[in-house]
Amino acid sequence: MDSALRSLLDWYAQMGVDVPNVPAARPVRVKKRPLVKAASPLAASSPAAEKPSVVAPELSKIRTLDALKDVMNNYDAGALSDAARQVVFARGNPEANLMVIGEAPGREEDIQGKPFIGPSGQLLDRMLGAIALGEDDFYATNIVNWRLPKDRNPTPQDVALCRPFLEKHIELVQPKVILLVGGASMSALTGVTGIMKNHGQWQDVTISGTTYPAMPLYHPAFLIRRPELKKDAWRDLLTLREKLLTL
Numbered sequence: 001m002d003s004a005l006r007s008l009l010d011w012y013a014q015m016g017v018d019v020p021n022v023p024a025a026r027p028v029r030v031k032k033r034p035l036v037k038a039a040s041p042l043a044a045s046s047p048a049a050e051k052p053s054v055v056a057p058e059l060s061k062i063r064t065l066d067a068l069k070d071v072m073n074n075y076d077a078g079a080l081s082d083a084a085r086q087v088v089f090a091r092g093n094p095e096a097n098l099m100v101i102g103e104a105p106g107r108e109e110d111i112q113g114k115p116f117i118g119p120s121g122q123l124l125d126r127m128l129g130a131i132a133l134g135e136d137d138f139y140a141t142n143i144v145n146w147r148l149p150k151d152r153n154p155t156p157q158d159v160a161l162c163r164p165f166l167e168k169h170i171e172l173v174q175p176k177v178i179l180l181v182g183g184a185s186m187s188a189l190t191g192v193t194g195i196m197k198n199h200g201q202w203q204d205v206t207i208s209g210t211t212y213p214a215m216p217l218y219h220p221a222f223l224i225r226r227p228e229l230k231k232d233a234w235r236d237l238l239t240l241r242e243k244l245l246t247l
């Protein structure tokens, strides 16, 4: 048995599931959107509200994910970009129905420039794999795009600084469903606090006039510390899967 299958079966066992018999999710929706760079570089303009020394870029003219990534790669986020190796933008399939939004990159993500590839990302992959979602079935990013010094929790200032990028990111991807991974992600996008009582409860996330259904899920790093909560996470994942199957 290969190690991926073994780890999936381990996950089922920890969930209390005896027979891993989850039918495949529907194929991903095919959307046609250009992923090419914007022709002209965008000028930085208005000052950011939270950090006067950091200048917020003009994002309204951005039409593609590549252009957004470009702007972020060239953006001086002050202490955030000074401390990190690089911007951690996204991974997965931008055409997928599901957008996964986590908190902030860790060490591995900072090195490789991709979200959710360290230990909690590996657990997240197994959790999504348990409802038959592979990397092609979701698109992942974070509310904060730079690794934070000493992996501290994001402050409201960190979240506010990255928020215009996140909003633009969601606007460009236009997911059918959002998975809010962890309490910080949930409260940043919904204003709702308390992941213990709100996990698995559908919320609305409204960006630029569009409302997306969003499911808060325990953060995998939290589940690593509190494995007894995996049963609840499994229930939430099944609710998510039901929703995806209706699309």
Ligand code: URA
Residues within 6 Å of the ligand: 102, 103, 104, 105, 106, 109, 114, 115, 116, 117, 118, 120, 121, 142, 181, 182
């Ligand atoms: N890695 C990420 O990219 N995001 C998280 O929230 C945790 C780990």
